[in-house]
Amino acid sequence: MAGVTGVADAAGIAGVTGMAGLAGTTGMVSSRAEAELLDRRDPLASLRDRFVLPGGVIYLDGNSLGALPRGVAERVARAVESEWGRDLIRSWNSADWISLPRRVGARIARLVGAPQDSVIAGDSTSVQLFKLLVAAARLRPQRRVILTEPGNFPTDSYVAASVARLSGLQLRWCDPADVEASLDEDVAVLSLTHVDYRTGRMHDAAAITAAAHRAGALMLWDLAHSAGAVPVALQQWDADLAVGCGYKYLCGGPGAPAFAYVHPRWQEALDQPLAGWMGHAAPFALERDYRPAAGIGRVATGTPPVLSMVALDAALDAFDGVSIDALRTKSLALTELFGQLADERLATYGVSVASPREPAQRGSQVSLRHEQAYAVVQALIARGVVGDYREPDLARFGFAPLYIPFVDVWDAVEQLASVLAAEEWRRPEHQVRAGVT
Ligand SMILES: Cc1ncc(COP(=O)(O)O)c(C=O)c1O
Structure with a gap:
């Protein structure tokens, strides 16, 4: 087309x-x-x-x-009938199922203004948020606060509260109209949703990210209502971390995999809590101890949901050339x-x-x-x-x-x-x- x-x-x-x-x-x-x-x-x-x-x-x-x-239905049917039904387990290699999280992530990267190797698809938004919030806290060990807004999407607040409990941190609520007023030297990470799910109000992401950085905090954006609909410039905003949905504007289908972004400057230091074999440097070496993969790959945890990944991959064709x-x-x-x-x-x-x-x-x-x-x-x-x-x-x-x-x-x-x-x-x-x- x-x-x-x-x-x-x-x-x-x-x-x-x-x-x-x-x-x-x-x-x-x-x-x-x-x-x-x-x-x-x-x-x-x-x-x-x-x-x-x-x-x-x-x-x-x-x-x-x-x-x-x-094209999605046909692509999923092919994955079911030929790749799974006929080629069986060989498809992990022959259809390259194994690299779907990275490949799909790279396609989403273009839509959210991120460098190629900084986005990975998988899990739900809630799970990605959990991984990245814990990782953020670990990157700022001297700081005691996760900052978010009370009107954030409930899963964002619930996950933040649980991460705070788990990590011995405190959850602080900010006024969305004056986020900066709540930023200080205690804040490890500021976690906000770019476009509000209720009203559609959109934050000035570049300005808020800069304010978080002035306070020495990391900035995490939830792009659930942004990716595929409004300009997102993660690199230009200098955002540290981001998550987003695959089933809304990206059209990946019900329960489609979410995505996670990690700025390249944090990738080698990132220590996310759900260390699983798919985030290991050599999953099939089956080593006793965990060694994180280089780069964004370490955000992965378990086996990717291949059929859902295939659907999301095919859905992203709708954005080709747009x-x-x-x-x-x-x-x-x-x-x-x-x-x-x-x-x-x-x-x-x-x-x-x-x-x-x-x-x-x-x-x-x-x-x-x-x-x-x-x-x-x-x-x-x-x-x-x-x-x-x-x-x-x-x-x-x-x-x-x-x-x-x-x-x-x-x-x-x-x-x-x-x-x-x-x-x-x-x-x-x-x-x-x-x-x-
Ligand atoms: C801002 C925001 N984050 C996250 C989610 C959903 O997360 P999950 O993919 O875990 O269901 C939604 C769902 O509407 C949302 O609006």
Whole structure:
């Protein structure tokens, strides 16, 4: 497929939508036809063809589970039928299963602005976080504090609390609006999520990383809601450590492997706690004692989940030739339009936009506040518009720029307006809480 690259394309859509996406163009899109026009002029529009998307569904939950990229099912079927079924154990070598964590990591590295040999795929985000937080504490043995924010994703806070207990450290909470105020000579590591899972608020990662370093602390970023959707420049930010999800914007499928990044300056000193044979310098030497592999390989622990790795590897083809800057331009235009239409058409029903208006502070999602947000989302799903709900009152909509067209934004707001006008959310079936919200 032809490359879909940077500046010209980004300028193309900026030209259609105003400047920096739709920023500052309130009132500009006032009909479905105008949204369709944006799609016709969108240089990234053809990327949607790289996905299998069901008809009759507007899918605005790619920030939770990315859509299925074309080619993944076939690639996984081949791994099952030929590599596993026919070639059996030989595939560890012949299909190079063994290097999947490194190979997939290298492909993710491009998407998060990291050097080639600094990212590895595997485990879940929670497990990667555990490994890197303990490793960070070990790199700063004189310091007693792990610093995070109270609104961090719960797994980040739970893991940080457990690492603190395990390592004899203290967990300290900072104000996300003034992180620097909580940084001092006691802080070993500052652990933050770049894009907030509730509101989509995005931190100024370069500035916060610099502040952490001024205090002598290490900086760890959770990129769960960033990788594949917004520009991430781990090397340029000078981040020490990072983790992120494979199943959200990277589209690796349910429970896809996560990834871990370690800045090259720390790789040879990194001492992560889940020392397993796959992180050993010579796994098949089967030595009695652990000797960590050189470089990023030491972050690995056990046997990689090959079928999930294969799915994630194939999914990453959807990003081939795509510039993240171009994706960002489109993402901002989508979220700007959604926010603008929500203001115009939904405020009268008690809906307010909970996500930042300022483009530099907004990820690739828009959350709406409504006191019956859970039931509203259920009623919307019944109409074929899929978003999700987060406590206590947020309806969350993710705009994966690879496959969401502008017309979906228009239609989703139309449907929301109908749900609210008819108070469809009052129906008893929409009030029932499912296990996963
Ligand atoms: C910021 C953040 N970190 C981590 C996770 C999930 O971690 P895991 O891969 O362990 O399920 C999520 C899930 O939504 C998340 O939003």
